[in-house]
Amino acid sequence: MDLFLGHYNYWVVIFLMMVGLYTVISRGNLVKKIIGLNIFQVSVFLLYINMSTLEDGAAPIIAEGVALYSNPLPHVLILTAIVVGVATTALALALVVRIKEAYGTIEEDEIHKQDHSL
Amino acid sequence: MPNLILHVVSKFLIPLIIIFALYVQFHGDFGPGGGFQAGVIFSAAIILYAMVFGLDAAEKIIPPYLLRILASLGVVIYAGVGVASLLLGGNYLDYSVLASTQIAGQHLGILLVELGVGITVSAVMLIIYFTFAGRGRE
Numbered sequence: 001m002d003l004f005l006g007h008y009n010y011w012v013v014i015f016l017m018m019v020g021l022y023t024v025i026s027r028g029n030l031v032k033k034i035i036g037l038n039i040f041q042v043s044v045f046l047l048y049i050n051m052s053t054l055e056d057g058a059a060p061i062i063a064e065g066v067a068l069y070s071n072p073l074p075h076v077l078i079l080t081a082i083v084v085g086v087a088t089t090a091l092a093l094a095l096v097v098r099i100k101e102a103y104g105t106i107e108e109d110e111i112h113k114q115d116h117s118l
Numbered sequence: 119m120p121n122l123i124l125h126v127v128s129k130f131l132i133p134l135i136i137i138f139a140l141y142v143q144f145h146g147d148f149g150p151g152g153g154f155q156a157g158v159i160f161s162a163a164i165i166l167y168a169m170v171f172g173l174d175a176a177e178k179i180i181p182p183y184l185l186r187i188l189a190s191l192g193v194v195i196y197a198g199v200g201v202a203s204l205l206l207g208g209n210y211l212d213y214s215v216l217a218s219t220q221i222a223g224q225h226l227g228i229l230l231v232e233l234g235v236g237i238t239v240s241a242v243m244l245i246i247y248f249t250f251a252g253r254g255r256e
Contacts, residue, residue: 059150079154082154083154090246090250093250097250097253
């Protein structure tokens with residue numbers, strides 16, 4: 001029982017990761033694929049932040065009467081990853097806009113029907 | 119037809135969002151917060167304005183050429199703090215030499231660097247939004 005309740009945060013991470021992966025695989029709509037990719041990404045962020053958080057750990061700022069601090073390094077890494085995630089999402093959306101202009105659709109199977117070289 | 123509820127609520131919310139962004143920006147020294155988060159919150163206020171009142175009204179507040187200047191101004195502030203600490207005899211981005219005491223220097227340095235990050239992040243988020251939202255107009 002402790003495996004499930006004691007580590008429920010990791011089960012949330014696994015659930016979100018599988019939701020994102022399933023969305024990327026099963027949906028033909030390119031915008032939905034990007035949404036799935038973002039959900040996958042958020043699950044990785046949560047995994048890193050969970051690993052570095054201590055129970056009753058304070059923010060890593062020196063203060064009176066506080067002995068336990070959370071490790072700030074993974075948080076900073078994830079802060080950078082979030083910014084990179086915004087940039088890659090913007091790039092992916094720009095590509096989708098360009099595909100829509102070229103093929104007139106963002107459904108993957110319809111693009112394959114129009115272009116046999118793919 | 120203008121949506122009265124949306125207009126009134128967003129006019130009430132936008133100043134609060136901007137104040138919260140400034141709080142997150144300048145409280146970043148002492149608690150969770152900083153330039154990345156504050157910049158995104160600040161640009162969320164402008165994006166809310168653009169969604170409710172239209173893109174043209176939002177571009178009247180912050181014209182796109184000003185956004186491009188702001189985006190590079192933030193980088194200049196960030197790099198400028200580093201060069202200033204070099205000129206004062208420290209390492210690149212060594213905040214300790216910026217003021218008379220080490221603690222005051224650290225405070226000033228991180229404040230300026232986070233200000234630069236905040237300006238750039240909010241400007242770039244708005245550029246991304248305006249670029250995508252403005253495509254339908256031409």
